[in-house]
Amino acid sequence: xxxxxxxxxxxxxxxxxxxxxxxxxxxxxxxxxxxxxxxxxxxxxxxxxxxxxxxxxxxxxxxxxxxxxxxxxxxxxxxxxxxxxxxxxxxxxxxxxxxxxxxxxxxxxxxxxxxxxxxxxxxxxxxxxxxxxxxxxxxxxxxxxxxxxxxxxxxxxxxxxxxxxxxxxxxxxxxxxxxxxxxxxxxxxxxxxxxxxxxxxxxxxxxxxxxxxxxxxxxxxxxxxxxxxxxxxxxxxxxxxxxxxxxxxxxxxxxxxxxxxxxxxxxxxxxxxxxx
Numbered sequence: 001x002x003x004x005x006x007x008x009x010x011x012x013x014x015x016x017x018x019x020x021x022x023x024x025x026x027x028x029x030x031x032x033x034x035x036x037x038x039x040x041x042x043x044x045x046x047x048x049x050x051x052x053x054x055x056x057x058x059x060x061x062x063x064x065x066x067x068x069x070x071x072x073x074x075x076x077x078x079x080x081x082x083x084x085x086x087x088x089x090x091x092x093x094x095x096x097x098x099x100x101x102x103x104x105x106x107x108x109x110x111x112x113x114x115x116x117x118x119x120x121x122x123x124x125x126x127x128x129x130x131x132x133x134x135x136x137x138x139x140x141x142x143x144x145x146x147x148x149x150x151x152x153x154x155x156x157x158x159x160x161x162x163x164x165x166x167x168x169x170x171x172x173x174x175x176x177x178x179x180x181x182x183x184x185x186x187x188x189x190x191x192x193x194x195x196x197x198x199x200x201x202x203x204x205x206x207x208x209x210x211x212x213x214x215x216x217x218x219x220x221x222x223x224x225x226x227x228x229x230x231x232x233x234x235x236x237x238x239x240x241x242x243x244x245x246x247x248x249x250x251x252x253x254x255x256x257x258x259x260x261x262x263x264x265x266x267x268x269x270x271x272x273x274x275x276x
């Protein structure tokens with residue numbers, strides 16, 4: 001059975017009720033096998049409407065109408081765009097996956113949003129990541145019956161990504177590779193057969209380990225690709241050199257504030273920032 005067929009055959013377990021507290025056995029199997037997982041309906045229609053309306057305004061203010069692609073990536077973060085973007089910090093539809101595979105006290109490491117109107121993404125059309133050589137920030141391990149990810153990504157589709165459109169491309173299983181990915185296969189203009197396009201309608205979340213070899217396939221659809229990237233690390237490590245200031249966002253819950261802490265062991269008596 002192919003990876004794509006296996007993913008399709010488990011659609012029902014993946015769409016279990018959003019408020020559950022842990023991953024299903026099928027999800028664990030698929031993520032360990034592939035290095036990624038597709039979660040349908042991770043965003044509600046109301047969320048999609050609000051997130052896209054905010055992005056419409058940002059695009060109108062900041063993006064050249066003739067640009068083929070743009071990345072929103074700054075110290076201000078997507079969190080500064082409004083409550084709709086802050087609520088995704090601990091989206092209950094994906095929080096069980098985050099806490100199970102990153103740890104019970106995850107850090108929100110960094111975020112950005114990409115729009116692609118045609119052709120290459122803001123970082124081109126090449127693959128990156130992989131299980132070898134080992135990366136201490138983007139590792140993938142399994143120990144004592146638990147998956148552990150050094151950097152895990154939740155990528156939200158704000159517009160439909162259909163078969164043939166392009167978009168996210170993954171090399172399933174490469175998060176556990178013992179050899180470097182062949183250099184001659186990195187380019188995505190001519191996709192190697194080992195690269196799987198991962199598609200889904202607006203509202204889909206693609207959860208993946210940064211240890212998996214992945215990239216953006218050239219965009220060929222007539223409509224715009226819009227993707228939000230929310231990235232999480234274990235509480236004690238960081239990929240990004242920039243840390244969040246929770247005081248900028250007074251509406252955060254205590255859990256959300258904890259997710260924005262700088263790297264530390266999350267010990268109970270650690271100093272807490274004063275509020276007000």
